[in-house]
Amino acid sequence: MHSSSRFPFGAVSGVLVALGLLSGCGDDVTTETVDLAGLSDRTLTYSHADVDLFEVEQAPGSHRVTVTFSQADGDRCTRLNDGATATFNGQAMRLEQGGVDATAGRDVCLPTRAFFDFDPDAWEALPPTDARIVFQDASATVTLTMKEGQAKRSFTGTATRLLRGQTYSFQWNPTNELLNAAAATLLPEGGAVTAGMTITREGGKITFTVPSQLGAATHLLTLSGTVQGEVTECSGVAACRGSYYHSQEQVVAVQ
Template structure:
């Protein structure tokens, strides 16, 4: 069995915190006033889509999740008022109202307001590509925050391009994988190789032509079973951003393959 813990992609919680700040200093405040959704008009909405196909732990919490995170004000710490409903393409999302944590964070910690939706990768793979539509609404409809991402609801993958199944790799040979959906062009991809029972992955030198990622397997690669991982991000295309100052973010995907390296 491949051991991939040392190269595991950060969980959604960690990834979201890195992008959005996660916990912000509250300047010693011990209370976070509740504010209506209309108070978010000058905030930044950060979206993250994590689509991690972990070969060893495919059902890890947060490995297939879409999240929106709202920045806190420049000064102080606030909590979204009760009653707001968040939906992902009409389906309910989990909602953390934010504010001062009940325990563990200390008075200097301030949680950002977040909403998230866990998706089934098999279902997305079988369904047609469509927009992601996020809405947060107050009970009486006084205020709404909206985010629409063009053709973002899609299962992403790196697909082997070549003869055979791609489960056997020869030293000194070049191999290619194509990002899907092909209409997207990912940013610079990372390719790593971890030997079975190994502790540190090797990062392989790769070239990229649009969504086609290629690498040459080094001649010194040990003949053994390895975990091959390809990882990349893409920013997505925002077609609607309402009720906040701006919307920004990215989608992250990684594909794992168990491969045998031969001379």
């Protein structure tokens, strides 16, 4: 992949980097160190970002799984003890222990979370597989399994030439997943303003009509969607939830 000036504003805008929420803290708040058992009352959230950019270097987090423990109640800010590990289907994840951070000039309570950056080409070549996340230390084991969490998401459609006023459809993959939200935009080559389009969803299929007022030109079509993930295993915490986000860009001729 390489940088491109053809669509200077369209590519990076679609990136979803799952960073988790940062909470402001008072100056007198200190970090409370806990072991994994001390996080048993939390909710574990699985966020899957799968962003395919056109002719642009992939931004950090473009293809990333982030698993985040919810924050403590009240004014508490907790940090996971040393010695804990996190794995994604047996592969090591990058674990951030959380706690109070003051490097930005104010105290911020960072959550405990783990990251796994995946290779989209490798995942696309494999059949969908469940994703099993395991946090472990001497005190406890926390397990979260997401149905088909290890799978490349995509939209498929054959249209590379779009006629103004005509309607087109694209299918989300895997096809057994139902879209909770979706969007489609068109950005003219060399332009800075995208044209949003009203879409309809039917299961995993999205349909939109190309605006008749668009000028005939090469455009960057961006499709995006979100699916609520299915949790098949959740242990060691109070609750688990997850979602999958995908966006992709392709060049089309609008006529």
